[in-house]
Amino acid sequence: MFLKFRQQVIEALKEYGDEKFLRESDHADLSSTIAFKISKEKNQKPQEVAESILENLELKEYIGSVEALNGYINFFASYEFLEDTINSIIDLDENYGSLSIKGNVLIEHTSANPDGPLHIGHIRNSIIGDTLARIFRKAGYNVTTHYYVNDMGRQMAITVLGVERFGVDSSLKIDHAVAKAYIQMNKFLDENPDFDKEVGKLMIEYEQGDEEVVKRFREVVNMALKGIRETLTKLNVRHDEYVWESEFIRNGYVDRILNELDSKNLIRKDGAWILEIDDFEKEIVLKRENGTTVYITRDVAYHVWKSERFEESINVLGADHKLYGMQLKKLLEILSAKLPKIVFFEFVSLPEGSMSTRRGKFISADELIDKLYREAYKIIEGREIDEEEKKRIAKAVAIAALRYDFVKIAPEKPMTFDWKKALGLENTANYIQYSHARACSILRNAVSQGMPDLEFIGEICSDIERKLVMLLSKFSYYVLRVVKELRPNVFADYIMNVAITFNEFYRTHPVLKAESDYRMHRLAIVDATRIVLRNGLELLGIEALEKM
């Protein structure tokens, strides 16, 4: 709805309606700074320019009033806008906030090596990727999500050998058991450098598609994947497909792109196959001297494959892959394939330094989820709710806290993990869930008292109610911002603001005890807020609990 208001403001401003000068502000529902710009060109005072623009404005139905103040042109929404906002939220219900942008988009995220469990760095990727996928769907896109399984690397050969040599510890969750074998095998390799030959041999055999070896890889990769998938499910993260990189060797795409590059005379073959392009600072190896391909070769093939099937694609990658991302795009450009948009996020590190699966230095997502669950359970332990319900709530609260803590931080900010902060449950996500539960509670009580019709009345809105309704109107505006900016944190922030403003309303505006018109009016606001919070939490992959 806010987008409609915004559109009307742009139209009203006519030749001055450049979006670049529109600002959200505390002083107005929308304001334009265009007068500052023009005053410079015309050598007039901003306020005078603003006033003269004001005189020629053509107001639309959703613009209630306009003022020129300190050089700003301030727009205020009309009662009609407020009423249409509340009515459309209640009418559209779970569809409120949707947009109708069309397009097929592929979102690839997480894609952690199947050599152990997901750790808290991986899940930053998962949470950003999954939230983007949800928001893109809300925006109208046809979204497919992929987990790209790196089954071909050196680390996988080591993992396979590790599992075979040391077995899997059945007392552990399967992916943790795989990591244990992987760590042991790395240690073994450090102590027995000769054994490295075996690793190389296995890699070659796997790439050549040796049936027996493929079976061995599949078994181990699937073990890790099974555990990883369980973790992702707990996090409410689902991938439509798991795409194995070896697939692109087997289906001919790797050969295809190598031939294409070769036919352009871009490959120097001196043992290894090396890409020759002048404008790049580093040479890129595409095939090792032993004939096996490297990661980027298969990944380029995968992206060419993507490019043939999807209109757009988005990758979520750690910031350590920035140079890699440029190399990948460069190659795709040469091959005339569509380029992915890449969302980079900075590292999650531990106070003592960065994480490493190989060295066994990481905090697993499972461990964090487990500890959060126990914290959440402690809070409701003593309450009179049945046991199953308690567990369900504790689980939802734990995942909410976890997802929100990650999604709220702008991707480009580095994070340092801190147990004490991570386990604090009396803030952020739970506050939003709590606000939603509160709204539900009011509505439940209203129903039990015989619910009247809901009827929002623009004229009787208090300042706080008005502020809340304006905020509710901005849902799709923020959906659109995330789609354009690929920064899901701005949506997380928006939902938090709705919750904060709702609580401000809750405190100062009795609903059930209010008199006739006010009661209906406020119940409509509560219901609309409930819908916005619920739809918003859904986009964040957080369960909107009705009771807490």
Add this chain to the structure above:
RNA sequence: GGGCCCGUGGCUUAGCAUGGAUAGAGCGACGGCCUUCUAAGCCGUAGAUCGCGGGUUCAAAUCCCGCCGGGUCCGCCA
């Protein structure tokens, strides 16, 4: 050494793209609020040289240059 990213109250952080009206929020601290729709809540108070220095501008957290601190990349690794 070169590239990229980050640096905003004690802590975490929004705002930076597109310069503009008092730098917004949460945690923590301190003081208060449960005979009133869920206290996982609410109210109040204290707390900021927006890393440092220059520049552009009527106006800079925001743009430009230099520097400092932290991270990261620069593999026939993935």
